[in-house]
Amino acid sequence: MADQRVSDNEIPPVAHDGSTDGREHEFVHDPVMLAEIVAEAADAPDGVWLDCTLGGAGHARAVLEAHGGLRLIGLDRDPDALAAAGERLADLGDRAELHRCRFDALDRALDDAGVDRLAGFLFDLGVSSPQLDVAERGFSFRHDGPLDMRMDPDGARTAADLVNTADHGTLARVLSRYGDERFAGRIASAIIDHRPITRTAELAEIVVQAIPAAARRTGGHPAKRTFQAIRIEINDELTVLGPALDAAIDRLDTGGRGLVLTYHSGEDRITKSVIRDRTTDHTPVGLAVRHEPDFAALRPLARKASDDECARNPRARSARLRGLVRTAAVDATEAA
Ligand SMILES: C[S@@+](CC[C@H](N)C(=O)[O-])C[C@H]1O[C@@H](n2cnc3c(N)ncnc32)[C@H](O)[C@@H]1O
Known part of the structure; x- marks a missing residue:
């Protein structure tokens, strides 16, 4: 049977002070499988560690602390993440160099930095906790905000653009392909009936009402798959992964x-297939x-x-660490 995992990313956030109000703007992200990743990195040769999804630099900082022979090139498309990472790594001076770019531009970033070979790399895919928790970023079905979902705020297309202009076939295909959503056709019809849709809470409620009552009680929040699918489409997450992984x-x-x-x-699936091929x-x-x-x-x-x-960390439940040496x-x- 096909693997139909959906990310458990959107759990109630825990802020620095332990509260769960979800409006904490500080970059708080609990790095998944940190011990396993640090253990692998510790066995890498001296050289450059490429973090393709730097986020708040939780993984990157721990890797640099564990292995004194590594220096970091960190990539992220989100300027808020890079700013947080810059602060977190400030005391490491020129051991850390950060680039704002999509990870499929990693060859260019490495060439610009004069780096040929890598001691290791990490892709920690998807969204970070702060992207989900800051309502104005528009990723969340739990915190009402504008329907945005761009990791890069200068990206060309918002979730509202997609939801309000795509035809039924396109919407249903996105929901089915990127969210493994059983009720993709019904949800696509409901979205079209309720246009224009401008807020995340509005979209979440439309999805809840579109699916059969019995199905609303299973598998977490009913809008989880729809939000995941739209986010993947808006950020072109899957099309860039295979080529970037091969390049690394x-x-x-x-x-x-x-x-x-x-x-x-x-x-x-994409990660497994690249690793199997290689x-x-x-x-x-x-x-x-x-x-x-x-x-x-x-x-x-x-x-x-x-x-x-x-x-301890529900985000880890859907995680798989894959890789190669x-x-x-x-x-x-x-x-x-
Ligand atoms: C799960 S978070 C990484 C968290 C990080 N490992 C840490 O410990 O803080 C994923 C990050 O990757 C970034 N990202 C996702 N897809 C990307 C892409 N194609 N190119 C560049 N950055 C990307 C997101 O903006 C986000 O900041």
Whole structure:
């Protein structure tokens, strides 16, 4: 049966002071599977650690503290995240260099920084807690705000643009493909009937009313899948993942670690497929030139969060850590 995980990202937020009012604007994000990621990074060679989804730099800071031979290139498309990360890493001076860009521009960012090879990289996919918790960002079905959902506030299209202009087929396809939503057609019809829709609370209520009463009582908040799907479409999250992951793997040094944290089935399928492709020899028998010259030098790894962490941090429940280690140089593999 197909894996139909939906991210558990949107749980009631816990602010610095322990309150849960959800209007805390400080960047508070509990990094998922931190111990496992730090342990992998600690075994990486000296060099550059690329964090493709820097967020508030929770993972990045811990990795730099655990391994004194690493310096960081951190990418994020969200200027608020970069500002928070900049503050968090300020005392590390030139060990940390931050770039505002989408992670599919990682080759350009690394070339600009004069970096060729990587000791390791991390993609911690999806949204951060502050993106969800700040109502004005418009990601949340729990906190009413403008229907926005752009990770990059200069992005061309908001969630309101999509919801108010897309035809029924497009809406239903987005909800089904990116949210695994069973009632995609019904929800798309309800959205079209209620246009224009400008607020997240309005959309959440339309979704609740559109699905059968029995289905509203199972599987968490009924609008969870719709919001996830629209967010993925607006931020083009899945189309850029495969090529970016391939580009990062190409740059892994011997001993280097490439890590990806996925939270829902769409991003997990792409990640699994890239890692499987890169660690499998697809060369037809008898052909001298290998399709994937480095397949034998890449060892896959996969982990889930511990029960303890899942109990402490519900965001970890849907998380999968996937990755690979480059165990030998490409040239050595080809010579073998
Ligand atoms: C789950 S958070 C990362 C949290 C971070 N690991 C930490 O410990 O604080 C994901 C971050 O990735 C960013 N992001 C998501 N997709 C991106 C993309 N395609 N390019 C660049 N940044 C992206 C988001 O803006 C968000 O800040």
